[in-house]
Amino acid sequence: MSKHLSHCQNTFKGSKLARLLGNLSGEEMDSFHKFLSSPWFNGSAKVRSIFQKVKGHHPTFHSPRLTHRSIFKKAFPGEAFNRHKLDKYLSDLCKLLQRFMAQQEFEKDENLRQGMVTRFLGQHGQYGLLEKHHREAVQKLERQPIKGAAVYGQQLQLLQELYFNPDCKKLPGAGAVLPKMMNALDREYALRKLFLACEAINVAQVAGEQLNISLPDEMQLWLSTFADDSHPVFRVFVNLNRLLQGEGDEGIFTETMQLALEHFDEMEYMERTAAISLLINHAARKYHQTGRRCFLNYVHQLQLFGLQKNMFLYNGKMNESTFFNISNTAVLLGKIEYANDFIEKNKKYLNEKEREEVVALAKAFLSLHDNKAETALEQVSRVKFISLRYKLIARPLKSQCLFEIQKTKPGYRRVLHSELNAFKKFINKNNKIQKARKTRYLDFIYILKKINNYSGKHEELESLKNKFKTGRPIVARKWLLDKINGISKKGEPSPEASPVDKSINLLTG
Known part of the structure; x- marks a missing residue:
């Protein structure tokens, strides 16, 4: 086993437990400590000891000293390292953390608590108490001014537990519950369908x-x-x-x-x-x-x-x-x-x-828009982008940098030309890029080439502007428009033209 792989397997920071603990605030970490100290939830001193060891490294747990061996030594001083034994206690701590998270959410949701009490009463045959508690809970939900799909779902569940209880007399009065159930069901369905749509x-x-x-x-x-x-x-x-x-x-x-x-x-x-x-x-x-x-x-x-x-x-x-x-x-x-x-x-x-x-x-995006195109080009060029999604951000950004740099360094004009040709070839040959997205990037390349090779004819500018009237998304749309609007009669960007993009550069292009 390589030294790097061995290190990865023995550090705590990449574990599920570390990721879950990383979500907690400092106050929540203190509350979880109290949770672990309660015998009602946890009776293991070893679990508490492990938590004490890792707590000091919250929230990133990046310390190279926080290894599985160091955690084991804290919980089991004097014992030989036993990964299987440690994993059992780490698993217990992870389960307790998830229970704590559920408990925290449970405490925030009074409607859920009321529903649990109602279910408990129904399961223990306390129909009289169930009916009283249920009606109070439903009335409280009905009075709630803000109702989401979950509220209607809880209302439906409460009504069902009352109506379908064996001790419930379906007639004559209980039948009024049915329209309420249907109404709650309709509204829950409508909201969830709207949400998904x-x-x-x-x-x-x-x-x-x-x-x-x-x-x-x-x-x-x-x-x-x-x-x-x-x-x-x-x-x-x-x-x-x-x-x-x-x-x-x-x-x-x-x-x-x-x-x-x-x-x-x-x-x-x-x-x-x-x-x-x-x-x-x-x-x-x-x-x-x-x-x-x-x-x-x-x-x-x-x-x-x-x-x-x-x-x-x-x-x-x-x-x-x-x-x-x-x-x-x-x-x-x-x-x-x-x-x-x-x-x-x-x-x-x-x-x-x-x-x-x-x-x-x-x-690099920040530097370009801070009028530091050469810095931006250096930042985007020194990283070897592996993922396609990042290549599709880096390539247009690099072209924008080259366009700005050539204003003071004409030698970069040829570099920009080569870059745009290579980018076009990359887009056309890559079958992983959806057709609609390909069009956005190809439009960007076409327009930037036309701007860079502008001959001074007014109709060329009008033709380019018409590209933006289709409503079709184009990469760096506003930046390109700024360049078109900044072209003077002599064919160069005017000094007043903004050298930076004023539109949002979404990952979607």
């Missing part, structure tokens, strides 16, 4: 595909059925569905955004994370299509909100697309210092195998 439409737009979603007719039925239903979650997803399908205006967007932010904490986890993500994607797409700066500001506001709510970390990791988009949005708004600070503070949350590539691209 929004996600499906968004994915289809990103991938450039068409999906057959049987939603419009159903949505019209729901809108007429729930006409008196003004609760925010339903409105959020109805509005999102309209926006994603190209209906609605900026007013609908801002109303939806306000509702989602105002009621974020009251929505269930999937609903609130999906709502914020879909709003970000829609605003970014609108900015990319229209160039309207207000949509870029909306993206930034939503990203700041998501960071505040710790929404972008999952198992102690941040998605690379999220990392790029937060950094790039700040750069495009001129918040260079914020973007640089974000990169430095959050790069530790990136997948370790891809961290170098992601950080290099983010810093």
